[in-house]
Amino acid sequence: MMRSIKQQPFRAAVLVLVWGWLLFLVLAPNMLVVGASVMTRNPSTFISLPLNLEAYRQLFNPLYLDVFLHSLYMAALTTLICLLIGYPFAWALSRVEKNRQMLLIFLLIVPFWTNSLVRTYALKLILATNGLLNSALMSLGVIDEPAQLLYTEGAVIVGLVYLLLPFMILPLYSVFEDLRQDVLLASHDLGAGRLATFKNVVVPLTLPGVLAGVMLVLLPAMGLFFVPDILGGSRNLLVGNVIKNQFLDARNWPFGAAASIVLTLTMALLMFAHRLSKRRLGEEGA
Amino acid sequence: MKKLALAGMLALGLTGCSSDDPQVLNLYNWSEYMPQEVLTRFEDETGIKVVYTTYDSNEAMYARLKLLDDSAAYDLAVPSTYYVSKMRNEGLLLPIDQSKISGFDQLDPELTGLDIDPSNQYSVPYLWGTTGIGVDTADVTGEPVTAWADLWDERFKGKVNLTNDMREVFHMSLRVLGYPGNSTDPQQIEEAYEKLTELMPSVRTFNSDAPRMPFLEGEADVGMIWNGEAVMGKESMEALEYVYPEEGVIAWLDSFVIPKNAKNPEAAHQFISFVLKPEIAALISEDIGYATPVLSARELLGDEVAGDRASYPTAEDMVNAEFQTDIGDEALQVYAKYWEKLKSGL
Incomplete structure (x- = not known):
């Protein structure tokens, strides 16, 4: 490994770039957030000394616990729906002909080229009372009066699923790609039925992808504050909304920072669990 | 709207690259609070390019300006009522040179000299x-x-x-x-x-x-x-x-203020004078429906606007x-x- 780095200046440059990126754009800002979270709130300078853990104590206020749990519920529901759609989708994707696969993945990624905020506004136009969906259903005679779709919890979930689904599909697709056909054939040869094969072979082998997908969906789902703002009519708060409110409206930076640290730590915990499970699976495989 | 804020940011990003622009005015305003026509006419008349960025709450504007960093160097902002006194007391504003503002004497005396800025040293009313x-x-x-x-x-x-x-x-x-x-x-x-x-x-x-x-x-x-x-x-x-x-x-009363880290306070003064011109003030009031504090502009308003109780309430x-x-x-x-x-x- 070391030798190859010396031999390839390009690779060294990439490593420097990646490490520089991580240090200055990931580690340093996060350290600033950690710093802000242990400072004291100050009305005129936002934050000041002395250092204390007051902001973290405030997090234990039952109100914020409730917001966190509600947020977790919305995010978990989003993740579950993404998984239910994404799992069969990824499986099917891995089964189509190679050339077409590339095209389908391309189509999956294309929406990313448009800013997610703009796409959320587009969803709003579709879901509004006199929006596309309602007018279509009414002209088809399915409903007589426009249904209230926008500014509901359902609209927020739809928005979150729409924005985050690709993050579930891509890691699942990569595990399904590695799932070798002969493993399944072997399972059948050894007398396992379809269900048993799925339960005992497919699920364990794709579990790392499931976990990766869950991680990539669950935490962003708690932070995408503009989705409840636009589609939920600024109701149905997520943790991301609380953080935004604390920074802008209440001007309580230490508290906002502490809330964001807790979110990051939850993420770290999940990643740790993911690694543990991967290692365990790896050992079983060996 | 946020869409517009986004477009504003984009415009800011694009113009930020070209440093040889002769003159730029960075205007930070509420969303949907200034007709495009006014900006275009100001640009045509003065040759100063307006970079327009928007916010949707005083809190957001304040948090941005409070940082006083270069990424938020606006030449003009439009805080509401008490945010003027708040920002003035915290030393976030540059004084406005009234001798450079033509049309100041045309302002409704009921909307100048308020407690938020008793001698209008830091703020000029825009709309209420x-x-x-x-x-x-x-x-x-x-x-x-x-x-x-x-x-x-x-x-x-x-x-x-x-x-x-x-x-x-x-x-x-x-x-x-x-x-x-x-x-x-x-x-x-x-x-x-x-x-x-x-x-x-x-x-x-x-x-x-x-x-x-x-x-x-x-x-x-x-x-x-x-x-x-x-x-x-x-x-x-x-x-x-x-x-x-x-x-x-x-x-509420929204006033023009010049943030402390403004890069072009001169252009800011020019813009305020431009907006206080009776025909421009009248155009703004007719277009976006808020009441102008420029008394001479009210005479130019069509009956439909001047007589609209929504814009111009009775006592x-x-x-x-x-x-x-x-x-x-x-x-x-x-x-x-x-x-x-x-x-x-x-």
């Missing part, structure tokens, strides 16, 4: 307006809506719009209870919160991007709206009426009207706590 009740008269039948308290009516379940503004929503609830809209008494604030929880099942959405939109989209039939938004909304929806509630509207409409004041940091925390409690519906 009110937050009252919007009613979609096509969908609202029965008793007419005349008071904030009517929003609590059973018939508006799921059809009420509120502004996404903590102070305004509490102001409204405090007035319904007969308390001052700028209360700092935790007991009264809590009561206002309790009262608002009863309203929550009726609330369809909170909107401070463009409060007319929920009405136009058909989501809301009644609720809080800014007077100019009601005027703009009426253009595409005849049935939208603006009502001055009995308990009193929330009044009777303004009975019980209250300006928002700085409530101090301690009370702000109390409001913030109940605001989040209210929004999370817990």
Whole structure:
């Protein structure tokens, strides 16, 4: 490994770039957030000394616990729906002909080229009372009066699923790609039925992808504050909304920072669990 | 709207690259609060390029300017009422040289020399307006809506719009209870919160991007709206009426200020003078529906605008009207706590 780095200046440059990126754009800002979270709130300078853990104590206020749990519920529901759609989708994707696969993945990624905020506004136009969906259903005679779709919890979930689904599909697709056909054939040869094969072979082998997908969906789902703002009519708060409110409206930076640290730590915990499970699976495989 | 804010940021990013531009004015303003025509005419007349960026709350604007860093170096901003005094006291503003502002003497004396800036050393009034009740008269039948308290009516379940503004929503609830809209008494604030929880099942959405939109989209039939938004909304929806509630509207005055880290205060002075020109002030008032403080401009307004009570209220409409004041940091925390409690519906 070391030798190859010396031999390839390009690779060294990439490593420097990646490490520089991580240090200055990931580690340093996060350290600033950690710093802000242990400072004291100050009305005129936002934050000041002395250092204390007051902001973290405030997090234990039952109100914020409730917001966190509600947020977790919305995010978990989003993740579950993404998984239910994404799992069969990824499986099917891995089964189509190679050339077409590339095209389908391309189509999956294309929406990313448009800013997610703009796409959320587009969803709003579709879901509004006199929006596309309602007018279509009414002209088809399915409903007589426009249904209230926008500014509901359902609209927020739809928005979150729409924005985050690709993050579930891509890691699942990569595990399904590695799932070798002969493993399944072997399972059948050894007398396992379809269900048993799925339960005992497919699920364990794709579990790392499931976990990766869950991680990539669950935490962003708690932070995408503009989705409840636009589609939920600024109701149905997520943790991301609380953080935004604390920074802008209440001007309580230490508290906002502490809330964001807790979110990051939850993420770290999940990643740790993911690694543990991967290692365990790896050992079983060996 | 946020879309516009986004476009503004994009414009900022694009022009940020070319440093050989002769002159640039960085204008930081509320969304949908300046007709494009005014900017174009200013650019044509002076050759100064306007980079227009928007915000949707005083809090957002304040948080951005407070940092005083280069990424937020605006030459002009438009804070509401008490934010002028707040920013002035915190030394965030540059003094405005009145000798460079032509048309200052044309301003309504009732809107200059206010407590927020007694000698207008730091601020020049841009527009003023009110937050009252919007009613979609096509969908609202029965008793007419005349008071904030009517929003609590059973018939508006799921059809009420509120502004996404903590102070305004509490102001409204405090007035319904007969308390001052700028209360700092935790007991009264809590009561206002309790009262608002009863309203929550009726609330369809909170909107401070463009409060007319929920009405136009058909989501809301009644609720809080800014007077100019009601005027703009009426253009595409005849049935939208603006009502001055009995308990009193929330009044505000938005003023031009020059932030301390402005790079081109000279252009800022030029822009203020330009906007105070009677024909420009009249154009703005006609286009976005808020009232101009430039007296000589009011004579240029068409009867339709000057006679529109939504834009230019009568003395009777303004009975019980209250300006928002700085409530101090301690009370702000109390409001913030109940605001989040209210929004999370817990």
